[in-house]
Amino acid sequence: xxxxxVIGLEVHAQxxxxxxxxxxxxxxxGAAPNAEACAVDLALPGVxxxxxxxxxxxxxxxxxxxxxxxxSPSIFARKNYFYPDLPKGYQISQYELPVVEGGHIQLQIVQxxxxxxxxxxxxxxxxxxxxxxxxxxxxxxxxxIDLNRAGTPLLEIVSEPDMRSSAEAVAYAKTLHTLxxxxxxxxxxxxxxxxxxxxxxxxxxxxxxxxxxxxxxxNLNSFRFLEKAIDYEARRQIEILEDGGTIQQQTRLxxxxxxETRAMRSKEDAQDYRYFPDPxxxxxxxxxxxxxxxxxxxxxxxxxxxxxxxxxxxxxxxDALLLTGDRDISEYYExxxxxxxxxxxxxxxxxxxxxSAYLNNEGxxxxxxxxxxxxxxxxxxxxxxxxxxxxxxxxxxxxxxxQAGAASISWKNREGVDEALGDRIIDSQGLRQISDSxxxxxxxxxxxxxxxxxxxxxxxxKEKAFNALVGQVxxxxxxxxxxxxxxxxxxxxxxx
Amino acid sequence: xxxxxxxxxxxxxxxxxxxxxxxTSEFLxxxxxxxxxxxxxxxxxxxTSLAQAQAADILIASGRGQPLTxxxxxQKDIFCTKGWLTTCGSKMLSNFISPYDAHxxxxxxxxxxxxxxxxxxxxxxxxxxxxxxxxxxxxxxxxTAAVPGGSSGGSACAVAARMAPAATGTDxxxxxxxxxxxxxxxxxxxTYGLVxxxxxxxxxxxxxxxxxxxxxxxxxxxxxxxMAGFDARDSTSLExxxxxxxxxxxxxxxxxxxxxxxxxxxxxxxEDVARAVEAAIGQYRKLGAETVEVSLPNTxxxxxxxxxxxxxxASSNLSRxxxxxxxxxxxDYVDLNDMYRKTRAQGFGSEVKRRILxxxxxxxxxxxxxxxxxxxxxxxxxxxxxAEAFKQCDVIMGPTSPTVAFDLGERSSAPVQMYLSDAYTIxxxxxxxxxxxxxxxxxHKNRPVGLHxxxxxxxxxxxxxxxxxxxxxSDWHTRMPKE
Numbered sequence: 015x016x017x018x019x020v021i022g023l024e025v026h027a028q029x030x031x032x033x034x035x036x037x038x039x040x041x042x043x044g045a046a047p048n049a050e051a052c053a054v055d056l057a058l059p060g061v062x063x064x065x066x067x068x069x070x071x072x073x074x075x076x077x078x079x080x081x082x083x084x085x086s087p088s089i090f091a092r093k094n095y096f097y098p099d100l101p102k103g104y105q106i107s108q109y110e111l112p113v114v115e116g117g118h119i120q121l122q123i124v125q126x127x128x129x130x131x132x133x134x135x136x137x138x139x140x141x142x143x144x145x146x147x148x149x150x151x152x153x154x155x156x157x158x159i160d161l162n163r164a165g166t167p168l169l170e171i172v173s174e175p176d177m178r179s180s181a182e183a184v185a186y187a188k189t190l191h192t193l194x195x196x197x198x199x200x201x202x203x204x205x206x207x208x209x210x211x212x213x214x215x216x217x218x219x220x221x222x223x224x225x226x227x228x229x230x231x232x233n234l235n236s237f238r239f240l241e242k243a244i245d246y247e248a249r250r251q252i253e254i255l256e257d258g259g260t261i262q263q264q265t266r267l268x269x270x271x272x273x274e275t276r277a278m279r280s281k282e283d284a285q286d287y288r289y290f291p292d293p294x295x296x297x298x299x300x301x302x303x304x305x306x307x308x309x310x311x312x313x314x315x316x317x318x319x320x321x322x323x324x325x326x327x328x329x330x331x332x333d334a335l336l337l338t339g340d341r342d343i344s345e346y347y348e349x350x351x352x353x354x355x356x357x358x359x360x361x362x363x364x365x366x367x368x369x370s371a372y373l374n375n376e377g378x379x380x381x382x383x384x385x386x387x388x389x390x391x392x393x394x395x396x397x398x399x400x401x402x403x404x405x406x407x408x409x410x411x412x413x414x415x416x417q418a419g420a421a422s423i424s425w426k427n428r429e430g431v432d433e434a435l436g437d438r439i440i441d442s443q444g445l446r447q448i449s450d451s452x453x454x455x456x457x458x459x460x461x462x463x464x465x466x467x468x469x470x471x472x473x474x475x476k477e478k479a480f481n482a483l484v485g486q487v488x489x490x491x492x493x494x495x496x497x498x499x500x501x502x503x504x505x506x507x508x509x510x
Numbered sequence: 511x512x513x514x515x516x517x518x519x520x521x522x523x524x525x526x527x528x529x530x531x532x533x534t535s536e537f538l539x540x541x542x543x544x545x546x547x548x549x550x551x552x553x554x555x556x557x558t559s560l561a562q563a564q565a566a567d568i569l570i571a572s573g574r575g576q577p578l579t580x581x582x583x584x585q586k587d588i589f590c591t592k593g594w595l596t597t598c599g600s601k602m603l604s605n606f607i608s609p610y611d612a613h614x615x616x617x618x619x620x621x622x623x624x625x626x627x628x629x630x631x632x633x634x635x636x637x638x639x640x641x642x643x644x645x646x647x648x649x650x651x652x653x654t655a656a657v658p659g660g661s662s663g664g665s666a667c668a669v670a671a672r673m674a675p676a677a678t679g680t681d682x683x684x685x686x687x688x689x690x691x692x693x694x695x696x697x698x699x700x701t702y703g704l705v706x707x708x709x710x711x712x713x714x715x716x717x718x719x720x721x722x723x724x725x726x727x728x729x730x731x732x733x734x735x736x737m738a739g740f741d742a743r744d745s746t747s748l749e750x751x752x753x754x755x756x757x758x759x760x761x762x763x764x765x766x767x768x769x770x771x772x773x774x775x776x777x778x779x780x781e782d783v784a785r786a787v788e789a790a791i792g793q794y795r796k797l798g799a800e801t802v803e804v805s806l807p808n809t810x811x812x813x814x815x816x817x818x819x820x821x822x823x824a825s826s827n828l829s830r831x832x833x834x835x836x837x838x839x840x841x842d843y844v845d846l847n848d849m850y851r852k853t854r855a856q857g858f859g860s861e862v863k864r865r866i867l868x869x870x871x872x873x874x875x876x877x878x879x880x881x882x883x884x885x886x887x888x889x890x891x892x893x894x895x896x897a898e899a900f901k902q903c904d905v906i907m908g909p910t911s912p913t914v915a916f917d918l919g920e921r922s923s924a925p926v927q928m929y930l931s932d933a934y935t936i937x938x939x940x941x942x943x944x945x946x947x948x949x950x951x952x953x954h955k956n957r958p959v960g961l962h963x964x965x966x967x968x969x970x971x972x973x974x975x976x977x978x979x980x981x982x983x984s985d986w987h988t989r990m991p992k993e
Binding site for chain 2: 053056057059060061063064065092096098103104286288289293295296
């Protein structure tokens with residue numbers, strides 16, 4: 015039988031506001047337990063929530079970026095349940111009228127060398143507060159409660175069940191991850207829990223248009239876990255169905271150690287959350303003016319930029335995807351192209367190649383790249399104008415990197431700094447490529463005179479001997495000869 | 511001095527005829543003496559009160575005193591008060607020392623008024639007789655066999671018995687006005703959103719509103735001048751220009767149009783109450799007002815609507831009292847759920863539990879539409895009733911309570927009877943309107959009767975004018991119960 019996996023994702027993106035969604039406490043990660051829990055976060059008697067404008071602004075930004083409807087009014091509702099890390103005994107969330115409704119995400123999937131596109135529709139995105147943390151270790155049979163995270167703003171982004179494989183689900187999650195960082199609403203740090211996925215997985219016979227019973231897998235905090243959890247869960251469900259069983263609607267937890275999902279609770283013991291509009295918060299009205307203002311502040315979106323890079327710069331979808339994987343990279347790349355508009359492909363190769371590799375090696379983002387786009391572009395220009403070869407350029411790059419030293423501020427704030435760094439290295443070490451044909455001709459004469467054996471072999475028809483001679487010329491030139499020119503002169507002299 | 515108005519006390523303080531320390535000591539002495547019998551205060555803290563009085567005296571001496579500087583004010587124990595036990599009348603908070611000040615407390619501190627103590631109240635403001643308090647019932651100073659009304663019964667008693675010149679209260683369904691009526695004092699529930707709810711322990715958030723309780727309308731105006739005002743910490747607080755609520759007190763009432771809802775003057779009111787209220791309305795006619803019959807057809811639904819919405823909100827608001835972070839926690843339990851169960855079973859009284867159960871029920875899956883949504887719709891209809899009525903009149907009058915104070919224990923086992931005590935006051939909260947009660951005489955067993963004055967949104971100054979003009983012509987508000 016042919017089974018099809020159907021996946022929908024719920025992503026909790028922590029919004030990058032300085033303070034919490036309903037209080038003035040800081041959202042900074044890693045403070046001492048409860049150091050960032052104010053009276054409101056502790057739910058002391060009498061305290062009241064006040065909505066953080068920045069959180070709403072970020073939700074609007076997201077809604078606009080995915081072509082969704084921004085609801086006005088939208089309503090905050092209380093989701094009631096008891097848990098020690100939920101101080102009020104209810105979570106303030108949105109239920110009936112979320113701030114963002116609809117929209118879609120465009121995916122580019124490159125798999126096994128094949129490029130395909132797909133659209134995933136969104137159901138909604140709503141604002142809510144995070145809970146605190148229960149710590150069950152280190153308290154001798156008791157539990158510790160840390161409320162630093164309580165009240166952190168979240169945007170819960172709910173997709174339609176539009177994905178058909180773990181690869182598509184991962185591609186969706188990655189695209190969303192790129193987007194939320196791109197538009198500056200979430201730092202995307204998955205280790206710190208800033209971007210968490212829950213996956214709804216069901217299977218059905220291919221060709222069926224009815225959805226199977228789904229299971230929800232909670233708290234998948236890496237793309238790898240997401241993929242493994244979905245694959246495991248789909249296999250589990252298919253095995254049950256093939257054995258003639260039925261799927262129980264459940265919430266399941268992924269165990270990364272064992273690579274399997276296990277039941278947490280079933281539908282029967284699902285809680286009644288008694289949602290109702292929070293009387294402490296008025297309906298949220300978002301004016302058209304505000305939406306316009308936010309729209310104006312939106313950067314070019316990754317999707318639009320990808321299309322532009324493919325069409326205007328002639329890059330492959332793969333290159334375009336890599337260069338738009340992060341706004342940091344794309345900004346750097348655009349700045350390099352800005353200085354060297356004649357060869358976007360060369361720029362792409364270097365940004366994705368050397369620059370990326372060096373930064374990766376040091377674990378640094380593009381923003382604090384020691385070499386500015388101008389410095390890189392200057393070096394690439396020297397390849398273009400034949401001053402140095404690509405090979406020499408890599409050596410110059412290494413020295414430039416070492417001389418520039420570690421940067422602590424963004425390259426954007428280092429404009430105009432030492433743009434001639436590459437040229438200085440080239441000149442001081444005499445790396446300038448010898449393109450002067452008379453000089454090259456002299457070199458060739460010398461090499462031919464010194465290698466009569468190779469000359470004979472070439473004349474006897476051995477093409478390999480030609481390469482050996484080129485190598486000798488390059489060696490004599492200490493690598494600085496223009497290889498194309500050397501080729502040309504050598505062939506001319508040998509066939510004269 | 512016990513019967514002096516706030517204005518008089520303020521003048522005496524400003525003229526240095528008396529110091530705040532002397533004034534505060536006087537009222538503290540009286541409160542200490544009477545409290546064992548009346549049980550109006552949960553907490554009296556002489557040292558803190560006198561320290562505040564001393565600070566006020568310094569301020570007055572430096573010429574920076576304001577109208578309420580140095581005047582002792584009793585604070586309902588629903589307002590979080592930094593460093594003070596703040597119990598909300600519940601065992602659940604019987605150990606809770608608040609680490610912060612409610613907005614209202616902050617306002618009184620800002621003008622250096624003196625906190626003379628925290629007043630007794632129905633547990634979490636749920637009650638109309640003050641019998642649900644963990645700290646025991648408050649007595650009505652006019653007749654200690656009678657209830658003082660609730661939930662701000664301690665504040666009403668403290669003002670009526672002259673244990674404090676004025677007090678704060680909160681009103682969710684009548685909790686300022688009904689005890690004011692039953693204790694023969696004046697009380698005002700402002701327009702919803704006028705007084706910040708920050709730090710006022712929530713019962714039903716969309717209905718709760720703090721307000722002043724005092725001997726006279728003039729005193730209420732001075733109190734409201736301090737209490738009202740925008741607070742960014744309460745999202746339902748209204749951003750408006752500050753007003754001086756005393757500004758219209760002296761306006762004559764010529765041409766005032768008083769609406770008398772035909773649904774208010776029916777056989778359910780006790781005859782003694784009706785007589786006193788009608789006499790007061792007669793007095794208003796003499797003062798130049800005219801009356802017109804209006805109709806509030808949905809008002810009869812206010813009690814059932816209220817007892818869906820208020821418990822729904824309360825069931826959620828009271829979830830934070832779980833024994834985890836502060837307040838009472840059961841001493842013995844086996845696991846988390848057992849801790850929750852026992853803490854809440856032991857920490858809450860039966861009326862609070864009743865309302866949590868009702869509220870949980872009406873919000874449950876399958877019942878929400880039938881109860882909560884329906885009640886919200888009716889709530890809007892009730893507000894429309896008032897809007898219609900105010901097209902015909904300036905203020906609406908009627909009895910605050912259908913009866914004078916009932917006996918302690920009389921209704922404590924008959925919750926529906928108890929709920930009907932607030933039949934006249936509840937619709938006002940559902941509509942978010944301002945309203946007040948002023949004393950207009952005595953009824954059965956010489957227990958006080960209150961006149962209910964309902965104003966349009968933000969008509970506090972007008973209502974106070976209407977009340978003040980009556981009080982210029984009557985002396986009910988100056989009468990003191992015998993000790």
